[in-house]
Amino acid sequence: METLLVTGGAGFIGANFVLQAVADGLRVVNLDKLTYAGNLDTLASLEGSDRHVFVQGDIGDRALVAQLLAEHRPQAIVNFAAESHVDRSIDGPAAFVETNVVGTLGLLECTRDYWRGLEGDARDGFRFLHVSTDEVYGSLGAEGKFTETTPYAPNSPYSASKAASDHLVRAFHHTYGLPTLTTNCSNNYGPYQFPEKLIPLVIQKALAGEPLPVYGDGLNVRDWLYVGDHCSAIRRVLEGGRVGETYNVGGNAERENLTVVKTICALLDARRPLADGRPRESLITFVKDRPGHDRRYAIDAGKLQRELGWSPTQTFESGMAHTVDWYLTHQPWVQRVLDGSYRMERLGS
Ligand code: NAD
Numbered sequence: 001m002e003t004l005l006v007t008g009g010a011g012f013i014g015a016n017f018v019l020q021a022v023a024d025g026l027r028v029v030n031l032d033k034l035t036y037a038g039n040l041d042t043l044a045s046l047e048g049s050d051r052h053v054f055v056q057g058d059i060g061d062r063a064l065v066a067q068l069l070a071e072h073r074p075q076a077i078v079n080f081a082a083e084s085h086v087d088r089s090i091d092g093p094a095a096f097v098e099t100n101v102v103g104t105l106g107l108l109e110c111t112r113d114y115w116r117g118l119e120g121d122a123r124d125g126f127r128f129l130h131v132s133t134d135e136v137y138g139s140l141g142a143e144g145k146f147t148e149t150t151p152y153a154p155n156s157p158y159s160a161s162k163a164a165s166d167h168l169v170r171a172f173h174h175t176y177g178l179p180t181l182t183t184n185c186s187n188n189y190g191p192y193q194f195p196e197k198l199i200p201l202v203i204q205k206a207l208a209g210e211p212l213p214v215y216g217d218g219l220n221v222r223d224w225l226y227v228g229d230h231c232s233a234i235r236r237v238l239e240g241g242r243v244g245e246t247y248n249v250g251g252n253a254e255r256e257n258l259t260v261v262k263t264i265c266a267l268l269d270a271r272r273p274l275a276d277g278r279p280r281e282s283l284i285t286f287v288k289d290r291p292g293h294d295r296r297y298a299i300d301a302g303k304l305q306r307e308l309g310w311s312p313t314q315t316f317e318s319g320m321a322h323t324v325d326w327y328l329t330h331q332p333w334v335q336r337v338l339d340g341s342y343r344m345e346r347l348g349s
Contacts (some may be wrong), residue, residue, distance in 0.1 A: 001051070003027040005074040007107065008081030010038035012193045013131070016050065017078065017231040018043065027051045029072045031065070033058045033099075037084065037089075039342050042192045060103035062110055069114040076127040076225050076238055077111055079104065085196060086158045090291060093157035100161035101168070104130070108172045114281065129181045129238050130169040134223070134248065135159035136184060137341075139294035146184075147300045148246050155292050166246075173244045181241045183234055185216060185249035186299045190227030191326045195337055197244055198257065199320075202264050203265045203327045204334060206280045207272070212265075216289030221296040225251035226319035229312040233290030247308075250299030253316035256282070263317075267324040 004021060006278040008014040019042075027050075032038045034056050046052040052073070057064045059081045074345035081103065083089065083096045095205050106183040111128050118126055137146040138153030166182055173180040189199040205212050226329045241247060265280035270348075274280065301330075304310045314322070327334060 001025065001027050002076075003029065003074045005029045005031065005068060005070055005072065005077045007077070007079045008038075010040055010054070011032060011080060012037070012197075013230060014080035014108045015039070015042040015190055015192055016190065016227045017234060019045070020228070020231050021235070022046055022049060022051045022285075025051070027053075028140070029053045029055065029068060030072060031068060031082065035083070036343070037194055039192070039194070039337065040050055041342050058103065059099065059249045060106040062106050065107055065110040066113070067236070069110060075122070075125060076129065077107070078129045078234065078238065079107060080131045080132065082162065084158070086156050087196075087290065089156055089161070090159035090316055091267060093161070096157050096161040097164075101156075101164045104165040104222050105168055106169060108178070112176050112178050114170060127173075127179050127181055127238055127243070128169070129183065129234065129240075129241075130165065131146065131234065132166050132182055132184045133159065133162050134184050134186045134297050134299050135294070136163040136166060137297075140296040140298055142296070145298040145300040148184075148247060148248055148303055155294055174214060179243040181243065182212055182246040183237055183238050183249050183252050184231050184246060184299075185233070186223035186225050186251060186297060188225055188227045188230050190323050191330070192333070193227070195334060199264065199323065200334070201329060202261050203268070203324060204338070206264055206283065207327075209274050209278075209280075210283065211285040211338065212261055212263055212280070212283045213285055214257060215287060215293060217263070218284075220293060221254050221256050221298065223250045223297055223299050224253045224255060224260070224319070225249065225312060226314035226322070229314055229319075232313075233304060233310050237304070237307045240308045242307070247304045248249050248299050248301050249304060249315065250301040251312050251314075251319075252301070254296075255316060256300050263320050264324060267321055271324065271328060272346055288338065
């Protein structure tokens with residue numbers, strides 16, 4: 001049975017990935033620091049599974065990482081662990097450098113030393129996959145899309161720290177020969193996303209009939225990808241990607257933020273109308289723009305399609321409908337995040 005070391009596997013994308021991998025018969029050692037973004041509730045269905053080992057810890061803790069590698073002998077590492085919220089990076093960039101840059105460096109050094117000790121097929125087949133973002137490429141005008149050769153031009157402390165980690169991964173391949181892969185993906189949405197991010201935040205506020213905050217004029221454009229499709233892309237790259245390469249991952253679903261919010265309003269109005277019959281679009285409230293807010297991201301995922309035959313299974317419309325339905329049927333999960341009780345068990349209170 002193949003063993004993966006997954007970092008950040010209690011966060012939004014990492015947990016979706018872990019659930020999928022374990023369901024597919026892989027064994028996962030899940031290293032997560034359990035910051036505010038880590039949520040063991042999401043992994044509750046894996047309790048008692050002999051294919052999932054959870055370890056609370058920091059990717060920058062070299063002794064711990066070395067011990068986990070020696071003990072579990074993984075065939076691959078998938079690095080999701082990161083500070084991931086742009087607004088938080090504006091308020092406090094240091095934590096982003098600490099985990100995304102210094103932490104990734106520690107993980108890379110331990111991985112290199114472990115990989116050097118492998119022999120034969122184990123060494124040839126080993127992979128380190130680093131999960132990154134399209135935000136490293138900066139902002140686009142009205143035309144064009146990011147490709148794997150677009151120069152890096154990060155604009156937020158978050159994207160700058162992710163860009164630095166991507167460069168370290170690249171350098172570890174070129175300098176030490178470490179068999180790395182990097183994926184740069186557009187905005188994800190779907191089940192288990194922390195309700196500080198646009199889509200779950202708007203769903204919760206719209207359900208409650210509260211004002212729906214939209215930055216600036218609402219016309220910033222993002223490409224949206226359903227999280228399950230991101231996870232399948234990562235698996236595809238892990239299995240067939242060319243060592244040392246980067247692969248862009250996208251949903252071919254560019255939407256203005258305002259359109260995203262209006263889509264949620266329409267889906268909720270159809271499923272659970274407000275008691276006073278008001279259309280939820282009337283709750284939209286424009287708020288002061290985020291400093292340095294990138295105008296447009298769009299991603300060309302053609303390389304992944306051509307080389308590895310991957311394309312998303314969900315359209316924006318089907319993925320959003322599925323996501324809204326998931327939040328409607330998983331309110332206890334959301335409420336435990338909102339009232340903080342999702343953190344209590346692990347604090348022993
Ligand atoms: P998230 O914030 O939901 O989860 C991050 C996880 O990492 C949490 O469980 C947290 O506890 C853990 N973590 C943080 N610091 C750690 C450390 N020092 N050691 C170990 N664990 C630590 O993030 P996400 O949205 O799931 O994103 C996962 C990865 O995908 C990130 O690297 C992010 O940059 C990248 N990404 C995210 C998106 C998106 O739209 N969310 C898009 C493209 C790429």
